[in-house]
Structures are given as C-alpha cells and as structure tokens.
Amino acid sequence: MSSSGEGMELPSVVEAAGEEARQKFLEFFLAQISSENTRKAYARATRQFFQWCEGRGLQLGDVGPNVAALYVRSHGGADATIKQHLAALRKLYDWLCVEQVVEENPFTSVRGPKLVRKEGKTPALSSEEVQDLFSAVDEEDTVVALRDGALIGAMLYTFGRVGAVVNMNVEDYAPASAGKKVLRLREKGGKRHRVPAHHKLRERMDRYLEMAGIGDEEEAPLFQSANRKKELTGRRLNRRRAWDMVKRRARQAGIEKAISPHSMRATGITSFLENGGELEAAQRIAAHSDSRTTKLYDRRDQRIEQGEIERVRFD
Structure with a gap:
C-alpha cells in the first residue's frame, strides 16, 4: 500500500481504481468523518475488506451484493465487530455512490448478525475502589x-x-x-x-x-x-x-x-442511578442520543453482596 493524504493509507484496490477513486476515498476519511476514533475504526474496517478483495483478485468495481454478503459471512470476527465493519463499509460505499465512483452500494442489502445486549461488559469501580x-x-x-x-x-x-x-x-x-x-x-x-x-x-x-x-x-x-x-x-x-x-x-x-477507557463512565452512571438518579437524566449528562446506550453502562445488576451469596447452604 502506498501512503497519501496526511498519512492515510490507500488500499491497493483503491489505488488501482484511478485518481478519482483515490481522491474520493481520502475525502471520505479526511472530510466526512469528524471523530478521530471513528476515523481509525473505519480505516481498520475498510483496510481489512480491501485486503480480502486483493487476495481474491477483485477490483473496486467487482464488488456486488453477492461479494459483500460473502465477505460478511466469512468475516470471522465477533458480532459487534462485524456490525461495526458493515456500518463502515455501507457509509464508505454510500459516499462513493454519491460521488459516482461506483454505481451501487453492494452493502445496502447485506444484513449483519443480530446483536442483543442489555448491559455492557465494561468493568465499573465500586464506591470503595473510587475512594x-x-x-x-x-x-x-x-x-x-x-x-x-x-x-x-x-x-x-x-x-x-x-x-x-x-x-x-x-x-x-x-x-x-x-x-x-x-x-x-x-x-x-x-x-x-x-x-x-x-x-x-x-x-x-x-x-x-x-x-x-x-x-x-x-x-x-x-x-x-x-x-x-x-x-x-x-x-x-x-x-x-x-x-x-x-x-x-x-x-x-x-x-x-x-478496567477499560469506559470504566470511569460506567462507574459514574452506576453511582448516579444507585443514588436515585433517573435514567433519562443520566442520558442527558452522558450526551447519549438513546437511553439504551446509557443503560449499557448501568452495573447495578452485577453487584451481588457477599451476604446474599452466603444464603446458598448445603449443611
């Protein structure tokens, strides 16, 4: 892969598609995505996809719905990773369609795994641990x-x-x-x-x-x-x-x-809810657009007191 555009790496599949494709690919990452973290995540997703295409001798215009579906089925990552990669590729191809680099978005009709998650996995700290x-x-x-x-x-x-x-x-x-x-x-x-x-x-x-x-x-x-x-x-x-x-x-x-970078967030939200705060208020403080996202940081159900578990007795 060659480098261009403020350090952005261009996949060889994009390089081979011509100057217009190269410029629009860079514009997608450098002008259309404001969050640095999102940019990095989408770059990983697209890099992995185009490496997969390169290994099969596919060009940018060769990717249709069947190829896109095959890629998603053969991905091999966790469900959450597959959904994130699918979202990245949909948005990239939406942009390439609008800019007339490709004729269709092959990922529009591809469905990823159903991800049902009622609570997150990020560890939160107890009040004692915060102290x-x-x-x-x-x-x-x-x-x-x-x-x-x-x-x-x-x-x-x-x-x-x-x-x-x-x-x-x-x-x-x-x-x-x-x-x-x-x-x-x-x-x-x-x-x-x-x-x-x-x-x-x-x-x-x-x-x-x-x-x-x-x-x-x-x-x-x-x-x-x-x-x-x-x-x-x-x-x-x-x-x-x-x-x-x-x-x-x-x-x-x-x-x-x-602990992970989201542990402080989970700790604060859990403490707020434990002390009578409303979920909707926690959502506003966290700047979440959906209360279901806020709920993922609620660890109240994960806290089992020692006295409760001691109720299990076999003598």
Whole structure:
C-alpha cells in the first residue's frame, strides 16, 4: 500500500481504481468523518475488506451484493465487530455512490448478525475502589497528582469520555450562576454540551488550576502533559497517555480489575442511578442520543453482596 493524504493509507484496490477513486476515498476519511476514533475504526474496517478483495483478485468495481454478503459471512470476527465493519463499509460505499465512483452500494442489502445486549461488559469501580483511587492520587503533593485527580474526577462526575475530557481547554471549565462552575465537553460526533461541576470536582479542579498557575490562560489545554521533572509542558495530554495514567493510578490503589477507557463512565452512571438518579437524566449528562446506550453502562445488576451469596447452604 502506498501512503497519501496526511498519512492515510490507500488500499491497493483503491489505488488501482484511478485518481478519482483515490481522491474520493481520502475525502471520505479526511472530510466526512469528524471523530478521530471513528476515523481509525473505519480505516481498520475498510483496510481489512480491501485486503480480502486483493487476495481474491477483485477490483473496486467487482464488488456486488453477492461479494459483500460473502465477505460478511466469512468475516470471522465477533458480532459487534462485524456490525461495526458493515456500518463502515455501507457509509464508505454510500459516499462513493454519491460521488459516482461506483454505481451501487453492494452493502445496502447485506444484513449483519443480530446483536442483543442489555448491559455492557465494561468493568465499573465500586464506591470503595473510587475512594482508594483518589486516596492513591492524593498521597502525592505535586501538580501532576492534582492534574490526575482532577482528570479522573472529570470523567467520573461528568460521565465524559477520556477523549472529550482531555480535549477541554481552560476556558471550558467556566463560571456559572451563584458561584458554581460548568464543564463544556465536546463528545463523540461533535456533540457539545455543558455539565454542572459536582462540588467535589470543583474542589479538585480549583486546587489543580491554582497550583498549575494556568487559570487565566483560557486557550491553554486544561489537562497538560508533564516532563520528567513533573512540570507541566503546556502541551495537551493525549488520550492514550491519559488512560495509561488512570491504569497506573488504579494499580497504585491496589485495584485488580481490568478496567477499560469506559470504566470511569460506567462507574459514574452506576453511582448516579444507585443514588436515585433517573435514567433519562443520566442520558442527558452522558450526551447519549438513546437511553439504551446509557443503560449499557448501568452495573447495578452485577453487584451481588457477599451476604446474599452466603444464603446458598448445603449443611
């Protein structure tokens, strides 16, 4: 494969289809998809499909509904992965049809596996584990530790994705009425919404900004990377390093769960619902378009108390 267009890799099948196909393929990824995470996921899906086509000597125009159906049936991935790849290929071919690169979308009539999921698999932390996590962070009196506590708190108290949290600037932690504060998040799909800052989150954010000395730098990244001397660099902390930090802090706290980037989101939503919050309100805070998505983060049914299991007796 050759490279073009800001690092985007062009599959050889697309390369062979001519300059128009190459340009429209790049436009789909670089201009039509705003989310970096979605772009990466769709790139993986299309790369895998076109490698499959290449292995069978198929050109871009050779792909019809029968070929598309055969690919989906022979995919071999998990049901959720197949559905994601199918969605990516449908959207790509929709774009290529509109731009008259191909005559039809071969994936329109292809049906993926039926995926029924009432709750997600992402591990959530208990209240005790959250306290242990904050305690591990608070043992250090450094600007990096204050940054880490504020970042973890922002994910827990706003249900924000790690990518949305690290993309905030200082101005996105803004004053509201009656001395309160709000956080302005840019979530998946470019959604922008405001979440009132929990009083415990305000305490962490204010301490962090005071020690960091960046409270007046409105356009500066809110959560910044640090050098070896544990000094802030002024550069934005990226998503991967932020999540590495959370996992490291969890290990420090003795938390053995295999947490994922969505664990903070699941933890916050579960706590909210356990303490009487309504699902619809959790949906608004999380900026979900469908309450069924919010429900996937609800772990209340997974928590079985030791006293309950001790009711199983054979003596």
